[in-house]
Amino acid sequence: MAKIINVIKGTKDILPQEIGQWHNLEQKALEIFTSYGYKEIRTPIFEATELFARGVGDTTDIVNKEMYTFEKSDRSLTLRPENTAGVVRSYIENGMSRLSPPVKLWYKGPMFRYERPQAGRQRQFHQVGVELFGIKQPAADAEVILLAVNYLNALGLNDLEVEINSLGCPECREEYKKKIKEVLKPEFDNLCEDCQNRYEKNPLRLLDCKVESCKTIFAKPEIQKVIQSDFICEDCAQHFAELKKYLDKMNVKYTVNKLLVRGLDYYNRTVFEIKSNNLGSQNAVCGGGRYDSLVRNLGGEDTPAVGWAMGMERLNALLPKCELSKLDAYIVSNSSIDALELAEELRKQGFNVEFDLSNKKFTKQLEKASKVAKYAIILGEDEIQKGQVSVKNLDTAVQETIDRKDLRSKLENVKNS
RNA sequence: GCGUCUGUCGUCAAGCGGUUAAGACCUCGGAUUGUGGUUCCGAUAUGCAUGGGUUCGAAUCCCAUCAGACGCCCCA
Numbered sequence: 001m002a003k004i005i006n007v008i009k010g011t012k013d014i015l016p017q018e019i020g021q022w023h024n025l026e027q028k029a030l031e032i033f034t035s036y037g038y039k040e041i042r043t044p045i046f047e048a049t050e051l052f053a054r055g056v057g058d059t060t061d062i063v064n065k066e067m068y069t070f071e072k073s074d075r076s077l078t079l080r081p082e083n084t085a086g087v088v089r090s091y092i093e094n095g096m097s098r099l100s101p102p103v104k105l106w107y108k109g110p111m112f113r114y115e116r117p118q119a120g121r122q123r124q125f126h127q128v129g130v131e132l133f134g135i136k137q138p139a140a141d142a143e144v145i146l147l148a149v150n151y152l153n154a155l156g157l158n159d160l161e162v163e164i165n166s167l168g169c170p171e172c173r174e175e176y177k178k179k180i181k182e183v184l185k186p187e188f189d190n191l192c193e194d195c196q197n198r199y200e201k202n203p204l205r206l207l208d209c210k211v212e213s214c215k216t217i218f219a220k221p222e223i224q225k226v227i228q229s230d231f232i233c234e235d236c237a238q239h240f241a242e243l244k245k246y247l248d249k250m251n252v253k254y255t256v257n258k259l260l261v262r263g264l265d266y267y268n269r270t271v272f273e274i275k276s277n278n279l280g281s282q283n284a285v286c287g288g289g290r291y292d293s294l295v296r297n298l299g300g301e302d303t304p305a306v307g308w309a310m311g312m313e314r315l316n317a318l319l320p321k322c323e324l325s326k327l328d329a330y331i332v333s334n335s336s337i338d339a340l341e342l343a344e345e346l347r348k349q350g351f352n353v354e355f356d357l358s359n360k361k362f363t364k365q366l367e368k369a370s371k372v373a374k375y376a377i378i379l380g381e382d383e384i385q386k387g388q389v390s391v392k393n394l395d396t397a398v399q400e401t402i403d404r405k406d407l408r409s410k411l412e413n414v415k416n417s
Numbered sequence: 418g419c420g421u422c423u424g425u426c427g428u429c430a431a432g433c434g435g436u437u438a439a440g441a442c443c444u445c446g447g448a449u450u451g452u453g454g455u456u457c458c459g460a461u462a463u464g465c466a467u468g469g470g471u472u473c474g475a476a477u478c479c480c481a482u483c484a485g486a487c488g489c490c491c492c493a
Contacts, residue, residue: 006484009483009485061491061492062491065491066491113493115490115492116419116488117485118488119487120493121492127493194490197490205491211489262492263492264492280487281487281489285493286493287492287493288493309493312493313493315493332452361449362452363449363451366451366453367452367453369454376452381451390451392452394453394454
């Protein structure tokens with residue numbers, strides 16, 4: 001036998017027995033997002049590398065170490081590691097800034113990141129997400145979060161925690177970063193290797209470290225004082241306060257997590273995550289926030305925006321498996337040609353029907369029917385001659401012979417019961 | 418990129434230095450050429466992720482590689 005070729009590390013087949021879950025996610029997404037006025041958009045799976053470098057940010061791990069980048073006729077192309085940059089690109093390119101705001105878009109599809117696979121993390125994974133363009137008011141932030149919560153509820157997920165935070169605007173955030181670096185400077189040598197890296201790259205992330213020695217450092221009063229201080233400027237604070245007001249009004253339960261910092265460079269002001277306790281260490285099912293400068297950074301007009309993405313594999317991990325549905329009927333017959341004819345007729349009437357393609361014995365056909373279908377339609381020589389069929393309920397073993405013309409209504413009754 | 422654990426049939430597995438590599442499920446065939454889901458028989462790994470090594474002898478021990486699970490970093 002020839003050598004087997006395996007799936008690539010960090011990728012997975014989605015098999016027939018799992019597909020029901022995916023259909024469910026996708027159908028509910030269409031339903032709920034549409035009810036909020038969102039339109040689906042499908043952007044290409046690969047884009048110019050520069051889009052992600054400029055969009056996601058070239059200091060991020062995603063861009064620096066995790067992209068699948070390849071060259072083709074002197075162009076550098078990259079498999080999308082996330083879809084906000086692609087949607088923004090399309091928004092700009094297709095002149096959507098001329099549409100009356102808000103412009104609301106949603107998407108679903110595969111994303112690619114070259115990371116070490118683990119629970120809740122693959123190299124090819126799927127996200128659903130929404131992006132809302134053109135509104136700077138906190139009502140937009142609130143609606144977007146509410147949409148996420150409602151989508152999750154519609155899927156049957158209620159046991160989730162919403163965390164929110166405000167990163168401030170570029171101005172007040174710079175101030176904050178400066179203060180953090182200042183107060184930590186004397187401790188720099190005592191920080192773990194990761195934190196020393198983060199000190200320059202992303203001081204905000206420092207505060208989230210899990211290493212014990214770092215935790216003790218961060219617990220010091222003078223450092224806590226800086227962490228806990230409300231660094232954000234008045235405008236940002238007001239925006240955040242209003243957001244909370246909206247969420248309270250809508251009964252969205254949330255906690256403010258001052259250590260919540262999203263790893264993509266484009267976020268400002270509102271950031272949020274929705275977490276589950278049943279997922280292992282990759283516990284965020286949803287992450288998002290406001291990104292008011294991204295459209296401009298990618299060459300469009302100054303356009304405020306908010307959005308989020310959810311990991312579909314992570315959602316599925318929290319949802320019960322769907323049973324594969326059985327066929328309405330399996331035709332048992334020694335005449336393939338008559339069986340085929342009947343099958344086609346029933347399929348056109350909207351029934352799910354199969355029959356034996358390999359001339360198996362009667363008992364084998366019936367055995368097969370009992371495994372895959374709710375009803376067996378027996379089409380033997382007698383029935384063919386008389387223009388009849390025998391319909392057997394495979395659960396109750398009740399069988400009756402009826403005229404072929406009555407078959408449709410018989411099956412319809414069955415389907416509705 | 419780093420760390421820990423794990424790779425025996427399509428699936429779940431027993432075996433832990435000398436076995437004919439158990440068993441179960443699935444699949445296929447028969448008992449049973451017009452009545453299934455029960456039952457009973459039978460078939461299905463010359464091979465234990467791959468490549469080296471140790472040994473008289475390796476699925477079992479050692480090394481490397483690959484893959485998987487989980488964690489770190491980071492992220493959905």
